[in-house]
Amino acid sequence: MATGEGFHDFYRDAYPRLVAQLYAVTTDLGLAEDVVQEAFVRAASRWSEVSTYQAPEAWVRKVALRLRLDAARRLRRQAAALTRLGTRPDPQPALDPEDRGLVEALGRLPRRYREVLVLHHCLDRSVQDVGAHLGIPTATVKTRLARGRAMLAGLLEEPTGQQQQGAPHA
């Protein structure tokens, strides 16, 4: 199968969604874009195989989540270099104060809590699915969900500078 067949539509449809999901996990839009882009390149390089999967988007998400742990640092440095060369500005999503407060709170959560919260709450994945996705036991997912929710609730109670200031261009 030629890579172009179906890939273009798949990419255009899934890219914004996956970037938003990775942004919720990383709280860094530039990093989210970079790892999702790289995951799509990998999908394109083996599209004849990936396109036969039941959920190609889940495959790309899984690759992107894995990439963010190590390769993301390298990609970030490359992106920073590109930014210094003036090829693009460092992107920041335009959020209203409430959403910005949520992102700040997510950013202050330990990564292990943040990723289970996002996978479970944003993607409607069962705890079993989240466990399989992250390679951790179901009981661990439940524990992290409970602790993550409690921590997030506490963090959202705290006023932050951003929330007081408001978003200049929400």
Add this chain to the structure above:
Amino acid sequence: MPSADLDERLERLLRTVQDGVIAGDPAVVVRRGRRRRLARGTAGVGAVAALLAAVVVVAALLPDRLPRPAAVATGPAPGGVPDGAVPWFEAHLSGNPGELVVSVTAPVAARSRPSDPCWEGYQPQARAEADRMVVTVRRFRPRAPVPEGHLCTTVGLLRNVTVRLPEDLRGRPLVDGATGQRRPLVEGLLTPGWLPDNWMPLRMYRSGKGDVWRRQYHQVGGVRAGSGPWRIVELAPGPAERVTVVAIPPRLLGSWNRWPDTPVAGHTQVRGRRAEIDADPWRRIVSVRWREGEVAYVVTGRARQDATLRQVQELVVRIAQSLR
């Protein structure tokens, strides 16, 4: 926090971020993927093949982002010194072919001369790409820093900046070069020429069958202090929590955000038309509504607890009368 609340907030966050993300050119991704596949396939087939593979791998490592065309400054530099790019809020058709008007929030003193320490000037730039049009508004500030003890209000009015596009838009999405976010091209929604000090846009969205435009404004606190970091100053609240400007089809004019028994509080002139004012004491909202040809407008303010509806009416009417 209840799970349902968290679900809702996370979902809204994702939707907001997703709406602002634009997928690039899939052909670039496919090309990179093809190079990867080639690099994998040619590995380990002898010295010559290895050399070829090395060439392919080197090619695969080259940046895939094609050099973008240079941004075209579409207006003269306004003086002062460049101070980075400032996000813009939305774009309107100016009425002239090949021209857009984008709105930025500006301090009240932005309209003064460059000798004013709080002056700000703007220069638009536009860059046409294959699948999008990138518009950047560069800000200029006075050469001299803000004097010690001098305060500049940071918000207060919308400033329109006219952008001459290097080529026709041809349906391409507009992207703010300052943020990388896609921004809406607003058709049929008017912009206030006046907002109270420290009011600014909150959000803008399109709904219905794509024929309803809404924009909300709210009050924020903030001043720019001379020297040192930004400082937040608590300000006295205005009479309304927020004000919404809506452009709707005329058939919705009478019922938009109005209960059937809402009393008419009076009439006023807005943009040369007779506008009706209604005040809902139960929901504590005041609306001004009128029709202009095939579009109708409603400007609504929701009162703060300690404000009177009369105060809200004055605010809403003044904003409506400033629309242009």
